[in-house]
Amino acid sequence: MKRREFLRGAAAGVLGGLGLTLSACGQPPAVTNPPTAAPAQPTAAGGEQPTAAATTAPAPATQAPAQGSSMPAVEWRMGTSWPIALDTIYGGATVLAERVAELSNGMFKITTFPAGELFPGLEVLQNVSQGTVESGHTALYYYVGLDPAWAFATSLPFGLTAQQQNAWLYQGGGEQAINKLGENFGVICFVAGNTGTQMGGWFRREINTVADMQGLKMRIPGLGAQVMLRLGVVTQTLPGGEIFQALSTGAIDAAEWVGAYDDEKLGLPDAADFYYAPGWWEPGPSLHAVFSLDAWNKLPKEYQNFIRVAAWESNMNMLAKYDALNNDALERIVAKGKQLRVYSDEILNAAQKAAFELYAEYESKSAAFKEIFPGWNTFRQKIQRWHQTNELPFNTFVKNNPI
16 A cells, blocks of 8 residues: 555544653754864764764755855744643754754754644644655654554653663664654654653542552553553543643543643642652653655755754753753642652552553564564663663662762
8 A cells, every 4th residue: 555545544543542742842052153074974873962064965956055055945844743832842843943943054944833733733744754744743652553663762661761762762773763664654753852751640549559440530642541441441532731621520530641840830730639650651752853755855964964963952952851840840749738659569560561461462463563672672671771780779879868
């Protein structure tokens, strides 16, 4: 089946149970003059920080150089999965676009659009693939309905933390694996954001056992929802603006969004009393900038490197901002008398078992998932052992010995 026909047919059923995940926003570092040297090209995995300078390729025939400039004037549109009202999520796209404009001295302009303005927020991949727009910013696990392997690009339950996810994408072959999948959809993708480990959601009542979760109505998207279904939870997806009312009125019993900073902005601490950790379904979710391969291949090499730089900086900046803001928000939430809880081992063990049973099923359904999962899982096991060797003892000591 032709790619575009496949996407059109699949789009209507994509992720009926999926919702949005947040990313963070911040201002890019000030730019003085773009580099003029021509260092070595960044590796395909992006392990070393990309550099903006490169030997400029001839401009495509349809892009005439602006007067007085050797670089062509290029204008693209970027559709996103995010509402403009939430700076943390929509800012992931705007930071990238602003940085590209700065690096190109205004010659390469990307105009960003919030979800719904050009097309629905959960149809970014389809529209970039079909050429409706040249680029998009989204969470690629929204598209597991097209192929379950897209989940690797964002996060899998009990998978990688943000640091580990970056290591896999940049140095563990992850970016190559995602872009091999992307070729089937006519796109190329670069990680451009991460929220860090998310919180485990707001509950109107305390839960301690799997039995406590039977019949519980929870707003949760993605693979986490599929795992929760296996634990007896009734799952549904609501947009961010509807969560507070549903939770506060009892239409749902629980809801997850992202973390303390964003949950506070949505008013969720005023809708429920029990706040759980961790968000085991999204321990380090990445967001991606997605580009049409047709449009990408027409860009000068220098412009391609500008995008790599901008995506790298957006990724690092988002995570830094979340880490800087979440604790203060959590302290405000706890000061209001809200109860901070940790999921019991019984619940976590049951959820982890259900998650890996789900992955085994995906391996039989998706050739891409089957190809990626073994290497991803080996990488996961190795990096977890390393972090348990060095970071875990350090964090345990400073937690148990405060000064």
